[in-house]
Amino acid sequence: METEFFTFALVGFLAQIVDGALGMAYGVVSSTMLLAFGVSPAYASATAHAAEVFTTAASATSHVTQRNVNWKLFWRLAPGGIVGGVLGAYVLTSIDGAVLRPYVTAYLTLMGGYILYRAFRQRKAQLEPTAAAVVPLGVVGGFVDAAGGGGWGPVVTSTLIGSGSAPRYVVGTVNTVEFFLTVAISAAFLVSLLTGHWADADGLADHLMALAGLIVGGLVAAPFAGLIVRKIPSQTLMIMVGCLVILLAGYQTWQLLR
Numbered sequence: 001m002e003t004e005f006f007t008f009a010l011v012g013f014l015a016q017i018v019d020g021a022l023g024m025a026y027g028v029v030s031s032t033m034l035l036a037f038g039v040s041p042a043y044a045s046a047t048a049h050a051a052e053v054f055t056t057a058a059s060a061t062s063h064v065t066q067r068n069v070n071w072k073l074f075w076r077l078a079p080g081g082i083v084g085g086v087l088g089a090y091v092l093t094s095i096d097g098a099v100l101r102p103y104v105t106a107y108l109t110l111m112g113g114y115i116l117y118r119a120f121r122q123r124k125a126q127l128e129p130t131a132a133a134v135v136p137l138g139v140v141g142g143f144v145d146a147a148g149g150g151g152w153g154p155v156v157t158s159t160l161i162g163s164g165s166a167p168r169y170v171v172g173t174v175n176t177v178e179f180f181l182t183v184a185i186s187a188a189f190l191v192s193l194l195t196g197h198w199a200d201a202d203g204l205a206d207h208l209m210a211l212a213g214l215i216v217g218g219l220v221a222a223p224f225a226g227l228i229v230r231k232i233p234s235q236t237l238m239i240m241v242g243c244l245v246i247l248l249a250g251y252q253t254w255q256l257l258r
Helices: 002-022 026-036 041-065 071-092 097-120 131-148 152-162 167-195 204-229 234-257
Strands: none
Touching: 002 026, 002 041, 002 204, 002 234, 026 041, 026 097, 026 131, 026 152, 026 204, 026 234, 041 071, 041 131, 041 167, 041 204, 071 131, 071 152, 071 167, 097 131, 097 152, 097 234, 131 152, 131 167, 152 167
16 A cells, blocks of 8 residues: 555656646546556546646646736636536446546547657747637547546647647646636546446545545645756656656556457
C-alpha cells in the first residue's frame, strides 16, 4: 500500500508540473498510469477526477491571482464543458469496463500522438475565439475528459492555441474552467454510485491509496510548477509527456493482447 501511495504521489507530482505549464496532461497521465496498474476505465476516471478537484483548485487560484484568465472565454467555455463532462461520466458508468478498456486505450494513444504533434507545430497569429466555436468545443472536451479519464487540456487547450489564441490566457482560462468541470464530473460519478446506476462500482475503495498519492503529489507540485518549468522548454515538456502517454498506452495494449 505504501508503494502504491508513493508511486502515485510521484505520478501526481510530475503530471501537475506538466499540467501547470501547458494546461494539459494531468488527467491523461494519471488515468494512463491507473489503467497500466489494471484499474478499470471508470475507476481510473473517477480517481483521477477526484484528485483533480484539489489540484485544479490550487491551479485555478494561481491563474486568477496572476490575471491569466480571459473571463469572456471562461463564460463561453464552462457551461458546455460541464454538460459534456456529466454526459461522459454517465456513459462511462453505464458500460462494462472490460468492453470499454480497448477504446479508452486507443483514445489515450491518440492523445499522446496529438500532444507530440502540438509540440512540433508552429503557432499562428493570436486570435479571439468565437462563441460558435467555443461552446461545442467545451462540450466535446468535457465529454472525452470524463469518458477517457483525461483529455480536457489536450482537446481544448491545443485546439484554442492551434487556432491562434494567446497561449497565456488559454492555459489560464482552461485550467480555471477545469476546476468546475472536475467538480461536476466527480459529482456525477458520486451520484451514479449512490443511486446504483454504477453497478460495477464494487471495490472502488481499493484505490484510495492511489487517490491519496495523486492528491498529495499534485498539491506539492502546484506551487513549484512555474519555477521548475522555467528550466525546461515547453516543447521539451510536451515531447516528454506525449512519449510517456504513448508508451504507457502501448503497455496497456500489450496487456490486452496477452
